[in-house]
Amino acid sequence: MTRTAQRRTVAMVAVRPMQAPPTAGDRRRRRLADQVRAYGFLVGGLVCFALFSWYPAIRAVVIAFQKYTPGSDPEWVGTANFTRVFADPEFAAAWRNTLTFTLLALLIGFAIPFVLALVLNELRHAKAFFRVVVYLPVMIPPVVSALLWKWFYDPGTGLANEALRFLHLPTSNWSNGADTALISLVIVATWANMGGTVLIYLAALQSIPGELYEAAELDGANLLQRIRHVTVPQTRFVILMLMLLQIIATMQVFTEPFVITGGGPENATVTVLYLIYKYAFLYNDFGGACALSVMLLVLLGAFSAVYLRLTRTEGEDA
Numbered sequence: 001m002t003r004t005a006q007r008r009t010v011a012m013v014a015v016r017p018m019q020a021p022p023t024a025g026d027r028r029r030r031r032l033a034d035q036v037r038a039y040g041f042l043v044g045g046l047v048c049f050a051l052f053s054w055y056p057a058i059r060a061v062v063i064a065f066q067k068y069t070p071g072s073d074p075e076w077v078g079t080a081n082f083t084r085v086f087a088d089p090e091f092a093a094a095w096r097n098t099l100t101f102t103l104l105a106l107l108i109g110f111a112i113p114f115v116l117a118l119v120l121n122e123l124r125h126a127k128a129f130f131r132v133v134v135y136l137p138v139m140i141p142p143v144v145s146a147l148l149w150k151w152f153y154d155p156g157t158g159l160a161n162e163a164l165r166f167l168h169l170p171t172s173n174w175s176n177g178a179d180t181a182l183i184s185l186v187i188v189a190t191w192a193n194m195g196g197t198v199l200i201y202l203a204a205l206q207s208i209p210g211e212l213y214e215a216a217e218l219d220g221a222n223l224l225q226r227i228r229h230v231t232v233p234q235t236r237f238v239i240l241m242l243m244l245l246q247i248i249a250t251m252q253v254f255t256e257p258f259v260i261t262g263g264g265p266e267n268a269t270v271t272v273l274y275l276i277y278k279y280a281f282l283y284n285d286f287g288g289a290c291a292l293s294v295m296l297l298v299l300l301g302a303f304s305a306v307y308l309r310l311t312r313t314e315g316e317d318a
Contacts, residue, residue, distance in 0.1 A: 064081055070286070090267060091292075093270055094274070104186040121202055136195065161174075182268060189250070252273050
């Protein structure tokens with residue numbers, strides 16, 4: 001740039017008027033515009049929740065106290081739907097199977113992801129590969145996963161019994177046996193859903209300061225002692241949260257019994273959600289289905305309240 005051009009630029013800058021700082025009114029208008037945009041995005045989400053979550057839930061509570069058949073006017077019947085559902089022999093079986101499924105899922109499906117996360121955390125090579133392998137079942141659609149396991153459990157030509165025959169071990173009826181059907185479904189649910197849990201545990205394990213393990217090793221702690229006195233205390237909040245979330249999820253099990261066993265054999269795998277489906281779409285009894293839904297809603301609401309309380313307490317402590 002020549003000297004003449006430089007002087008011209010300096011002169012232009014010198015004569016350019018300085019911009020006045022924003023006034024309080026300008027700041028208020030800008031803040032108001034930002035809030036309007038934010039609430040505009042929020043309204044869309046609220047409308048979706050209202051149409052597809054809140055309205056159906058409120059409508060189900062209302063129908064639980066009505067005799068309701070599509071195409072006819074509803075009739076208020078009070079608690080008659082609840083009384084009829086209580087008297088159904090399948091009611092006790094459904095709750096017993098659901099609670100048993102939840103307990104087995106905690107005993108089997110809760111420990112395995114934690115152990116896998118410990119193993120992955122100790123790996124020095126191919127960590128990314130094994131993370132993908134562990135998470136891969138989560139990427140398979142639930143119905144496809146259930147159909148694969150249905151073929152796997154086939155007592156005649158299924159892969160499970162073929163493997164047992166190859167090892168010269170006794171075969172099993174798996175999902176076709178009244179004594180083994182429920183545990184077979186627990187295995188399916190554990191395999192299909194543990195990938196996300198493993199990654200959450202792995203993230204929690206990697207957030208533990210390495211100095212704690214070094215101090216434990218200096219004190220002579222072995223592997224089990226380090227897990228007991230360092231790993232578990234440092235991840236207890238994550239463990240508790242995942243336990244509550246798993247209880248809430250397993251209490252709503254439906255896909256596995258619907259696709260693999262159809263609630264059988266001998267009602268051994270009828271769950272509460274599957275019984276709700278039967279009342280609504282097989283018996284055409286929407287009042288009974290909604291009465292069952294309200295019972296399940298109350299129970300899951302209690303677990304959800306505990307979950308929210310614990311997360312809020314942890315946030316305040318942090």
